[in-house]
Amino acid sequence: SAVISQKPSRDICQRGTSLTIQCQVDSQVTMMFWYRQQPGQSLTLIATANQGSEATYESGFVIDKFPISRPNLTFSTLTVSNMSPEDSSIYLCSVSRTGDSDTQYFGPGTRLTVL
Amino acid sequence: QKEVEQNSGPLSVPEGAIASLNCTYSDRGSQSFFWYRQYSGKSPELIMSIYSNGDKEDGRFTAQLNKASQYVSLLIRDSQPSDSATYLCAALQGAQKLVFGQGTRLTINP
Numbered sequence: 001s002a003v004i005s006q007k008p009s010r011d012i013c014q015r016g017t018s019l020t021i022q023c024q025v026d027s028q029v030t031m032m033f034w035y036r037q038q039p040g041q042s043l044t045l046i047a048t049a050n051q052g053s054e055a056t057y058e059s060g061f062v063i064d065k066f067p068i069s070r071p072n073l074t075f076s077t078l079t080v081s082n083m084s085p086e087d088s089s090i091y092l093c094s095v096s097r098t099g100d101s102d103t104q105y106f107g108p109g110t111r112l113t114v115l
Numbered sequence: 116q117k118e119v120e121q122n123s124g125p126l127s128v129p130e131g132a133i134a135s136l137n138c139t140y141s142d143r144g145s146q147s148f149f150w151y152r153q154y155s156g157k158s159p160e161l162i163m164s165i166y167s168n169g170d171k172e173d174g175r176f177t178a179q180l181n182k183a184s185q186y187v188s189l190l191i192r193d194s195q196p197s198d199s200a201t202y203l204c205a206a207l208q209g210a211q212k213l214v215f216g217q218g219t220r221l222t223i224n225p
Contacts, residue, residue: 031211033211033213041217042203042215042216042217042218043159043203043213043215044215045212045213045214048211058212090158092158092159094213096211101210101211102147102164102166102207103149103161103164104149104161104213105161106151106158106159106160107158108157108158109157109158
């Protein structure tokens with residue numbers, strides 16, 4: 001599996017501000033994804049980060065709230081914009097690799113608390 | 116109806132016994148299924164994947180898939196306290212979307 005890192009690992013933010021989360025992989029991967037895990041809940045897919053083009057968002061998630069970039073095959077960012085306490089969650093990136101595109105491996109996550 | 120359903124538990128099993136975790140899914144088009152283990156405060160870690168009907172064994176873990184019944188299970192033999200975690204069942208929808216169940220919290224009692 002790929003080695004995946006995320007920055008920051010945790011943050012406490014004020015309402016109305018924005019936070020950008022970085023996801024870095026140690027090798028080129030086919031697909032990168034962003035998930036949210038709200039307190040006590042399971043994982044929900046936010047979007048697929050597409051290299052060189054706009055991300056593909058799932059129902060209930062919009063680009064204005066969660067802009068995503070993927071400038072190359074090993075790096076992606078997720079921004080949580082105009083935050084409210086309801087955005088307090090763990091945000092996880094995952095990757096899949098060429099030849100095993102069904103299988104996703106998760107990064108360590110970013111624990112976000114919005115006050 | 117949720118797309119992937121699991122009993123949230125907690126499921127309590129004595130050390131050395133077999134832990135049995137179950138999952139059902141609603142999308143008959145799903146072909147790939149996964150079990151992840153998530154320790155408290157950590158991210159999900161892949162344990163098993165299964166694509167064909169029947170059993171797939173890996174060490175102490177056995178995944179079972181029955182597509183006719185839309186049922187996936189995970190058996191953990193010789194359960195250890197270190198197996199205590201939340202186990203997430205996931206089904207792949209379409210080309211890339213993983214849909215997760217709510218997870219089953221498993222506790223292994225020494």
